[in-house]
Amino acid sequence: MITASSEDLYRVEKKDLFASGHRACGGCGQALAARLVADAAGENTIACVATGCLEIFSSPYPDPNWRIPFLHSLFENVSAVASGVEAAYKALKKGPVNIIAQGGDGSTADIGFQSISGMFERGHNVLYICYDNEAYMNTGVQRSSFTPLGAKTTTTPMGNTTRKKNLPLIAADHGIPYVATATVDDFRDLQRKVKTALLINGPKYLHILAPCPLGWGHTGDLTVQICRLAKATGLFPVFEIINGKVTNVVKIQEKKPVEEYLKLQGRFKHLFKKGAPLKEVAAIQEIANQNIERFNL
Amino acid sequence: MLKYLEGSHGVSQVVAMCRPNVISAYPITPQTHIVEDLARLVGEGELEAEFINVESEFSAASVVLGASAAGARAYTTTTSQGLLLMNEVIYCIAGMRLPIVLTCANRAISAPLNIWNDHQDSMTVRDAGWIQLHAEDNQEAADLHMQAFKIAEQTFLPVMVCMDGFILTHAFEPVDIPEQKEVDAFLPPFKPQNIVDPRWPRGIGLYADPRFYMEVRYILHRALEKSEKVIKQVSAEFAKAFGRESGGLLKTYKIEDADLVIITMGSVAGTIKDLIDQLEDEGKKVGLLQICSYRPFPRKEVYRVLKDKTNLLVIEKSISLGRGGILGSDVRWSFPRTEKKDRKISCFVSGLGGRNISISDLRYAVARVEKEPVELEFLGLNPEIIAKRDM
Known part of the structure; x- marks a missing residue:
């Protein structure tokens, strides 16, 4: 199905199509990811973006930092807007062109959930990229359905009591041809996945863990380290699902306890305050263990 | 064809x-x-x-x-x-x-x-x-x-x-x-x-x-x-x-020498024209102004057509709850505030939820406003239903 050699898939020229001059915070995982995605996709790409941090820090009139066409409409409809762009290209017999719909976890998994499900089910040739920073960061760190167990947000001040919604598997169950997860510490893996996805016809879903220093309560220099620990603990499994089969799982080299990941972040600080870790830490470790078993990490 | x-x-x-x-x-x-x-x-x-x-x-x-x-x-x-x-x-x-x-x-x-x-x-x-x-x-x-x-x-x-x-x-x-x-x-x-x-x-x-x-x-x-x-x-x-008139900002029917002008939008205009013809036979001069372009609202055109008319009756199928007729408000706003004319503008909310607007309903509305202006009235209400519910 994918005819390009793996060498080609890893080769990405740095073009800064998502250029400097945007207004993201230092250490923003989403800004880093957006740059990697734009360069991997190349000039022949239309970026449809949902309302959220990415849109706000990259698209103020009159000076957006995109060097590829950019289309923003609303918070919850980017999948349908991208579907419309794709339909127009088909009807007008234009293209081929890469159409990428992008949004944060709120616009993807919560308010835009119906829209993305529709896009998957109808089979549009669109790559959807979810920049997952595990809460509504643009509005000031409120809980989303991607907020992990135990995490403090401004609307879960005592810590979140529910588990994270598993959108990659929900996407895969729509029967779409390509689903993958990635993290912003591994440029090569992330960009290869963008390039791979764009070679496949149909709806594709790429879920990128994008730490938010402000919302997660860590300094900007820890973004990469936190991503590595998210993988090493098993809390964020990195894999591809091609035509329903899990492939290319990123194996854990040296397994770490979840405490190492949690202790770096202010949002989990309350779990360790009273000396011994709270019971949530054990529950979070159990989630990591389940992931390791399920994906054979 | x-x-x-x-x-x-x-x-x-x-x-x-x-x-x-x-x-x-x-x-x-x-x-x-x-x-x-x-x-x-x-x-x-x-x-x-x-x-x-x-x-x-x-x-x-x-x-x-x-x-x-x-x-x-x-x-x-x-x-x-x-x-x-x-x-x-x-x-x-x-x-x-x-x-x-x-x-x-x-x-x-x-x-x-x-x-x-x-x-x-x-x-x-x-x-x-x-x-x-x-x-x-x-x-x-x-x-x-x-x-x-x-x-x-x-x-x-x-x-x-x-x-x-x-x-x-x-x-x-x-x-x-x-x-x-x-x-x-x-x-x-x-x-x-x-x-x-x-x-x-x-x-x-x-x-x-x-x-x-x-x-x-x-x-x-x-x-x-x-x-x-x-x-x-x-x-x-x-x-x-x-070769046929369609659309535009507004349309009029028998408005030139009308003493009373009905203002409306949409399909009810057909019924109103029938009523106007009947009333004409009875010796009453009633005309119709039909808004085709509701937005933009053709305020100047409406004024131009209605500036010499003093008795206006708005029949509309919507309401701003707690305020009154919406088309009625637009019509009222079409006349300059400085105008000294004694103009009566009545508003009937009608046909909500598919309630039929009959010729006799419209006849009643015309008879009402010939006597006195009506700020707002729901046309054709059933008092029995209201009596049970309206506290």
Whole structure:
């Protein structure tokens, strides 16, 4: 199905199509990811973006930092807007062109959930990229359905009591041809996945863990380290699902306890305050263990 | 060619002849026959277009938004709850200056659930920046779609063609359906301006901070005001090409020497004209002003037509709850405050949720306002139902 050699898939020229001059915070995982995605996709790409941090820090009139066409409409409809762009290209017999719909976890998994499900089910040739920073960061760190167990947000001040919604598997169950997860510490893996996805016809879903220093309560220099620990603990499994089969799982080299990941972040600080870790830490470790078993990490 | 067909089919046939590139819609009564017909025309290859079946009206509006931003001629249709669900996108489409055409098969709003006709749905989005044109009959409903694409694409404003649900959409009438070549001669291919295309990378839908937002909204308001000229001009071009009057800003009937003028929109104009003829036989001079372009509201034209008239009766199918008639407010606002004339403007909210507006109801309204002005009255209420509930 994918005819390009793996060498080609890893080769990405740095073009800064998502250029400097945007207004993201230092250490923003989403800004880093957006740059990697734009360069991997190349000039022949239309970026449809949902309302959220990415849109706000990259698209103020009159000076957006995109060097590829950019289309923003609303918070919850980017999948349908991208579907419309794709339909127009088909009807007008234009293209081929890469159409990428992008949004944060709120616009993807919560308010835009119906829209993305529709896009998957109808089979549009669109790559959807979810920049997952595990809460509504643009509005000031409120809980989303991607907020992990135990995490403090401004609307879960005592810590979140529910588990994270598993959108990659929900996407895969729509029967779409390509689903993958990635993290912003591994440029090569992330960009290869963008390039791979764009070679496949149909709806594709790429879920990128994008730490938010402000919302997660860590300094900007820890973004990469936190991503590595998210993988090493098993809390964020990195894999591809091609035509329903899990492939290319990123194996854990040296397994770490979840405490190492949690202790770096202010949002989990309350779990360790009273000396011994709270019971949530054990529950979070159990989630990591389940992931390791399920994906054979 | 004159064909005896359902209002919805007249519309779908003309929409298809307008050659939209992308159609997206979600089924809702009484709009369904329009989409079913278009889906069939696309499916059978008669219309070369992408037909996108979506999971909600919200996505239908979003799909045509994306398609229009990518340079396609795009069409959708809905009504009632569907239009309300689209609301956020409706505003966005106008703000982004996307020339989309939407048919609103006018229907009441829940609660209580009601599938029958009134104008509350399109009224709810009257401030969104869309042109809203109201059809009187099935011929005009069909004709207005040809005009709508032309107006939209000249002004870069979206156009909503409003036709009364069931009363028009499901009524069979003879409708003159044009030849494809006539439509092509009237409606040139769409030449989009700002589109997403990698050959000319640009941002569409950037956000505007307080330094810019007001100017953008002002320009949109001015564009609506200026579109009055285009609506008139396209209606005149239509009359020239097809030999019949359709659309425009407003229409009048026996208004010249009328002592009382009824003002309304949509299909009830037909009943009112019948009443006017009857009253004429009885020696009463009553005229009709029919608003076709509800947005932009042709304030100056309304004033020009009504400036010598002192007794006005508004019959409308919507209400601003807690305030009163909406069309009535627009009519009242059309007269300069400095005017010294003793003018009586009465407002009757009527036909809500498909309640029939009969000639005798209208006769009653005319008799009432001949005696004294009526600030607001619901026409044809059943007092027995109210007595049990109205605390």
